[in-house]
Amino acid sequence: MTPIISLPIMSWDQPCSEDQQNAAMDALESGCVLLLPDLPFALLDGERQFLSAATAGAGKNVSLSPADGSVSGSSAEGADLEALSAMMERFAAGSRGLLRQLMPHYDRTIRLARTSFRPVEIAGRVSSWRKDDTRLHVDSFPSSPTGGKRILRLFTNVNPDGQNRVWRVGEPFEQVARRFMPALSAPAWGSSQILNLLGITKGPRSAYDHHMLQLHDRMKADTAYQAAASQHTCEFKPGSTWLVYTDQVSHAAMGGRCAFEQTFYLPVEGMQDPSRSPLKTLERLLGRELV
Numbered sequence: 001m002t003p004i005i006s007l008p009i010m011s012w013d014q015p016c017s018e019d020q021q022n023a024a025m026d027a028l029e030s031g032c033v034l035l036l037p038d039l040p041f042a043l044l045d046g047e048r049q050f051l052s053a054a055t056a057g058a059g060k061n062v063s064l065s066p067a068d069g070s071v072s073g074s075s076a077e078g079a080d081l082e083a084l085s086a087m088m089e090r091f092a093a094g095s096r097g098l099l100r101q102l103m104p105h106y107d108r109t110i111r112l113a114r115t116s117f118r119p120v121e122i123a124g125r126v127s128s129w130r131k132d133d134t135r136l137h138v139d140s141f142p143s144s145p146t147g148g149k150r151i152l153r154l155f156t157n158v159n160p161d162g163q164n165r166v167w168r169v170g171e172p173f174e175q176v177a178r179r180f181m182p183a184l185s186a187p188a189w190g191s192s193q194i195l196n197l198l199g200i201t202k203g204p205r206s207a208y209d210h211h212m213l214q215l216h217d218r219m220k221a222d223t224a225y226q227a228a229a230s231q232h233t234c235e236f237k238p239g240s241t242w243l244v245y246t247d248q249v250s251h252a253a254m255g256g257r258c259a260f261e262q263t264f265y266l267p268v269e270g271m272q273d274p275s276r277s278p279l280k281t282l283e284r285l286l287g288r289e290l291v
Helices: 018-029 045-050 078-102 173-183 191-197 207-221 223-228 278-286
Strands: 004-006 033-036 062-064 111-118 150-157 165-169 232-236 241-245 251-255 259-266
Touching: 018 033, 018 078, 018 241, 045 078, 062 078, 078 111, 078 150, 078 259, 173 207, 173 278, 207 223, 207 278
Parallel strands: 004 033
Antiparallel strands: 033 241, 062 111, 111 259, 150 241, 150 259, 165 232, 165 251
C-alpha cells in the first residue's frame, strides 16, 4: 500500500534542510504521499464567500490558466471574478515557492500547469465511470498528452466546516501495470497524428500516453479490481497540504469539498531517480521505448 510520509513544514516559504529536501524527493519518487499536516492556505476575509458550491456554477472545479491568467468554470463575474482569480493566483505562487524551498533539484525543469479550486462535494456526484474519480486510477489526460512528463499535484484542504478530504490509495504502480498489461494494446498506426490534426489532443499522443490512458480506463472500468485491490483510506484535515505524483500513485477521491489543487509537469530527466518514473517502468516491462 502507499505510505504517507509527513514533514513539519509550516509556511509556504519555509527554508528546508538538505535532509528534508532529499526526504521529500525520495518519498514522492518512490510512490508515497507527502503530507504537510500543518501547512494551511490562509484566505483573506473577502475570499470566504467562494467557499460555496455555487462558485463553480454548474461544474465541479474552477480552473486558472497559467498561460494567460484566465479563470474558467466559475459563476463569478466582475469584481468577484477578479477576487477569485487573485486568490487562485496567490495559491499558485505559494505552491511554486514551496517547491523551490522543498525540492530545489526540480526547479530548473519543473513547469507550472493549471490551478484549480474545488468547492463542490465529491461524494454523491454523478458522472460516467470514466470520469468517476471515486474509482482507483492513475492520472492520464486524454486531451493533454504529457509525452512521459511526470504529473505532480499539490492539494490543500480549506474546508470551513472541519470536513476532511477523504482518499483511497492503492497498490504500487508496477503492481498495477503488471496486472493490466495483458489488456493494453499498442496504438493504431497514424492515430496520434490524426487525433492531433483534428484538435482532439493538444499535441501528439505518444505510445506512453496511449498506454497510460488505457491503464486509467481499465482500472476504472474493472469493478472487481476496485473492490479487491489492496488499498487504504487517507483523511486529510482542513489546514493540511499534500503532494503526490498522481501518474504513479493509484488514488480515488471519496469525499470532501473546498480544496485547492496545483498541477506541475516535470520531465523525467529532471527527477532525482528517473528509473522510478512510470515511463521507465513501462518501458522496462514492455521491453521497448514509448516516447
